[in-house]
Amino acid sequence: MKILVIGPSWVGDMMMSQSLYRTLRARYPQAVIDVMAPAWCRPLLSRMPEVHEAIPMPLGHGALAIGERRRLGISLRERRYDRAFVLPNSLKSALVPWFANIPQRTGWRGEMRYGLLNDVRTLDKQAWPLMVERYVALAFDKGVMQSARDLPQPLLWPQLQVSEAEKRQTRATFSLSDARPLIGFCPGAEFGPAKRWPHYHYASLAESLIGEGFQVALFGSAKDREAGDQICSALPREQQSWCHNLAGDTELEQAVILIASCQAVVTNDSGLMHVAAALDRPLVALYGPSSPDFTPPLSHKARVIRLISGYHRVRKGDAEEGYHQSLIDIQPEKVLAELHELMQGEEQ
Known part of the structure; x- marks a missing residue:
């Protein structure tokens, strides 16, 4: 399985997202996981053994730039990803996987992204109180995890490697x-x-x-x-x-x-x-x-x-x-x- 993750744009959020990558690797040991994120994230992603490749997102935080996102998505089609996980809640963050024709595109509902995402989860904030729990929940099929209490414990927390x-x-x-x-x-x-x-x-x-x-x-x-x-x-x-x-x-x-x-x-x-x-x-x-x-x-x-x-x-x-x-x-x-x-x- 080939997976593309649209990653967060903040250091803390990027660190917590590693719990999703670790969970995906535990569930699908042969999966190839690529993460698209701002170029400055590369030093973090390179120290996460679950991540195969860090793909730089050339657009700044907040930039819509539909044309550039379309070109970026089309350029990814040859990689033939099976699944995409979109971690930011914005509409624009879901555009690249859609343009890339990735068959299954998963994320929380966010800014009414029906169509761009075809595996949309509706967030109950009380059921999912922690951001890391919301990330990890996406690794499981829709409806399987009803609340954070259903997640496998202990959660696989972030771990960076330094020699x-x-x-x-x-x-x-x-x-x-x-x-x-x-x-x-x-x-x-x-x-x-x-x-x-x-x-x-x-x-x-x-x-x-x-x-x-x-x-x-x-x-x-x-x-x-x-x-x-x-x-x-x-x-x-x-x-x-x-x-x-x-x-x-x-x-x-x-x-x-x-x-x-x-x-x-x-x-x-x-x-x-x-x-x-x-x-x-x-x-x-x-x-x-x-x-x-x-x-x-x-x-x-x-x-x-x-x-x-x-x-x-x-x-x-x-x-x-x-x-x-x-x-x-x-x-x-x-x-x-x-x-x-x-x-x-x-x-x-």
């Missing part, structure tokens, strides 16, 4: 000393400071960890560079050489490898949180207005800290420097205690 040689080489590339264990911080968030743990809390935590003999690396995109600089500059001068602000300096693939070499990771609700979970790193995930009820870190080594309940649609923080009060209220001492517990568990 020890890659870890050594990439640490050397960024001059990360082998003299101290590495703790990773992911202080960025897609929607700005409202979903970020305050930089001064990160700095306080870094000061404690460096004092204990660790070094700290900060990961994120170029727009997280300033937040990383704030964290490093808030440290005592004698500790600053052990705080490495790599935000914007690493390609995604390098960040994945370095996170894999961390002894533990502290992160906001972000795409890199899901990467760290898939790398099986001890992980403390800090939530504020966003909720872990839909997209939690999928790892038995993850601890979620959140002081409020429910979902709060916030794009701008309600307190100092744009931070959300619920994140300000999470104290560094609490995070440090959780880290110590997780790392002790690794040593046993």
Whole structure:
């Protein structure tokens, strides 16, 4: 069986989609699974052994471009896919498999995609509370799984593969000393400071960890560079050489490898949180207005800290420097205690 998956366009969603690929491979061991996704996803997809080929989606997020999607779909006809799974809910995401004449095209109903999809599932959000469950459910025939309780347990959570040689080489590339264990911080968030743990809390935590003999690396995109600089500059001068602000300096693939070499990771609700979970790193995930009820870190080594309940649609923080009060209220001492517990568990 040859399968085409139209993948998500966000890091966290792409990571969770691996549970579908793993489930498909478990059900159809001989299946060839290709994933069409933005080119930046290739470093993630290349580390998923279930994925045969990552096919770049040349169109930007939100672009309709029917003509280009038609040309893209027609170019895929010679591959003779048997099935397609469309993970985004948009109408336009279902166009390429339709133009490619793939016989069975599966996905949740989304934007009224009848015709484009011929295996349409109707979503009951209460029956399928987690995004990963919604992805995995598509691997089974329509009607077989009535709710998340029917899915085979345990779910096959995401797992990325990184070699020890890659870890050594990439640490050397960024001059990360082998003299101290590495703790990773992911202080960025897609929607700005409202979903970020305050930089001064990160700095306080870094000061404690460096004092204990660790070094700290900060990961994120170029727009997280300033937040990383704030964290490093808030440290005592004698500790600053052990705080490495790599935000914007690493390609995604390098960040994945370095996170894999961390002894533990502290992160906001972000795409890199899901990467760290898939790398099986001890992980403390800090939530504020966003909720872990839909997209939690999928790892038995993850601890979620959140002081409020429910979902709060916030794009701008309600307190100092744009931070959300619920994140300000999470104290560094609490995070440090959780880290110590997780790392002790690794040593046993």
